[in-house]
Amino acid sequence: MKITIFGTGYVGLVTGACLAEVGHNVLCADVDESKIERLKQGIIPIFEPGLETIVRDNFNQGRLNFTTNAREAVEFGDVQFIAVGTPPDEDGSADLQYVRAVARSIGEAMTSTKIVVNKSTVPVGTGDKVQAEISTALAERGLSIEFDVVSNPEFLKEGAAVNDFMKPDRIIIGTTNPASEKRMRELYAPFNRNHDRMIVMDLRSAELTKYAANAMLATKISFMNELANLAERLGADIEQVRIGIGSDPRIGYHFIYPGCGYGGSCFPKDVQALHRTARDVGYNAKLLAAVESVNDRQKVKLFDLIVRHYGGQDALAGKTFALWGLAFKPNTDDMRAAPSREVMAALWGAGAKVQAFDPEAMEETQRIYGQRDDLLLCGTRDSALKGADALIVCTEWKAFRAPDFALMASALKEKLIFDGRNVYDPNRLAEDNWLYYGIGRGLSISVR
Numbered sequence: 001m002k003i004t005i006f007g008t009g010y011v012g013l014v015t016g017a018c019l020a021e022v023g024h025n026v027l028c029a030d031v032d033e034s035k036i037e038r039l040k041q042g043i044i045p046i047f048e049p050g051l052e053t054i055v056r057d058n059f060n061q062g063r064l065n066f067t068t069n070a071r072e073a074v075e076f077g078d079v080q081f082i083a084v085g086t087p088p089d090e091d092g093s094a095d096l097q098y099v100r101a102v103a104r105s106i107g108e109a110m111t112s113t114k115i116v117v118n119k120s121t122v123p124v125g126t127g128d129k130v131q132a133e134i135s136t137a138l139a140e141r142g143l144s145i146e147f148d149v150v151s152n153p154e155f156l157k158e159g160a161a162v163n164d165f166m167k168p169d170r171i172i173i174g175t176t177n178p179a180s181e182k183r184m185r186e187l188y189a190p191f192n193r194n195h196d197r198m199i200v201m202d203l204r205s206a207e208l209t210k211y212a213a214n215a216m217l218a219t220k221i222s223f224m225n226e227l228a229n230l231a232e233r234l235g236a237d238i239e240q241v242r243i244g245i246g247s248d249p250r251i252g253y254h255f256i257y258p259g260c261g262y263g264g265s266c267f268p269k270d271v272q273a274l275h276r277t278a279r280d281v282g283y284n285a286k287l288l289a290a291v292e293s294v295n296d297r298q299k300v301k302l303f304d305l306i307v308r309h310y311g312g313q314d315a316l317a318g319k320t321f322a323l324w325g326l327a328f329k330p331n332t333d334d335m336r337a338a339p340s341r342e343v344m345a346a347l348w349g350a351g352a353k354v355q356a357f358d359p360e361a362m363e364e365t366q367r368i369y370g371q372r373d374d375l376l377l378c379g380t381r382d383s384a385l386k387g388a389d390a391l392i393v394c395t396e397w398k399a400f401r402a403p404d405f406a407l408m409a410s411a412l413k414e415k416l417i418f419d420g421r422n423v424y425d426p427n428r429l430a431e432d433n434w435l436y437y438g439i440g441r442g443l444s445i446s447v448r
């Protein structure tokens with residue numbers, strides 16, 4: 001099948017590469033010329049396990065190609081995926097200008113029947129807007145060519161995106177047109193073996209499914225963070241509570257890890273956009289507002305613990321903190337809405353310095369912050385500790401799980417850890433006279 005993908009960002013590139021990997025012919029289009037040039041040389045703009053190899057292999061075998069020419073892109077695919085960004089507006093709603101621009105160029109250039117598939121995360125009703133945009137452009141050309149707009153939201157996790165695409169839990173298709181459904185079934189057949197993972201529904205329901213999934217997951221996290229803050233005050237350990245409730249299959253163990261807040265390009269943006277959409281249709285979605293505000297508060301949780309420990313913000317001036325984990329979660333270099341950024345900003349605001357390390361996000365940190373006197377980028381986990389007053393953990397990378405505590409004790413000024421991901425065992429640390437603050441671990445605090 002010939003497929004065009006508009007947008008070579010995270011979603012577009014993974015989609016294009018994975019569709020080529022199973023034998024489809026794919027052309028990826030982007031307006032960014034230098035990005036397209038680099039992709040042709042096999043240089044991937046993001047860190048995503050397994051992606052570089054399949055991009056290179058499929059490009060070398062001629063099944064995956066790249067272009068900046070919109071006309072060529074429209075001409076190429078019978079199926080046209082829209083996978084461009086939908087960044088939040090100032091008011092939190094998704095900005096659809098890029099989606100609309102692609103729809104327009106499809107309408108301006110198409111000469112044969114197309115299926116237009118929306119993969120970008122877009123508010124409910126966007127499918128209709130894409131439809132209208134293409135129809136208008138066609139009408140301006142005095143043409144009437146058949147096309148259908150289908151919603152096919154993505155459920156890729158950063159760091160596991162290739163695997164998620166190749167072995168999906170579900171493939172959501174929003175269309176009521178039987179011919180489009182048939183075509184989409186053919187397209188996804190290689191990923192839909194053994195049992196049927198395809199769930200077909202109307203377009204608006206498919207659009208809402210994406211937001212519902214992310215909002216539900218964000219709700220689970222904010223709920224646990226709320227309970228963690230309560231546990232801390234009650235002298236209970238949220239980690240014990242987590243295991244206790246997770247054992248109920250109706251609740252389950254997934255996505256109930258408390259921490260220093262959720263980040264990334266999806267949860268914060270999608271919860272906000274869904275809240276905004278609700279307002280637009282006259283509904284006050286109170287739970288969504290709470291999920292967001294609990295998360296905002298949780299992102300400053302580590303800083304609050306630090307301030308509490310030192311007895312006030314003023315005491316932080318001139319202190320140095322080692323910070324492990326800059327990416328918003330492990331296995332990515334993505335720092336969008338990362339809790340580490342809030343922690344660093346608050347520390348800098350109080351006149352403290354940061355010595356930071358992340359296994360993948362050092363370049364990204366450098367790109368975001370450049371040179372600053374109060375930020376030292378460290379080449380290794382252990383060098384970040386040298387001479388620091390305490391260690392802060394913001395991301396639970398595997399490499400942080402079993403550090404050399406004796407070495408840490410000699411590198412730090414004090415045996416003091418602020419753990420935003422509950423990576424360590426408070427009882428074990430207390431035995432070695434560490435002062436340990438986790439999230440919602442009333443126990444660790446009462447140990448003092």
Ligand code: UDX
Binds near residue numbers: 159221254260261263
């Ligand atoms: C998410 C969805 O999982 C994915 O299906 C969707 O397509 C895009 O959004 P992603 O943003 O890559 O994927 O990250 P995810 O692994 O879901 O984690 C999001 C954030 O939640 C991270 O900051 C993570 O640290 C945090 N988190 C996750 C918790 O704090 N606790 C948990 O129990 C799980």
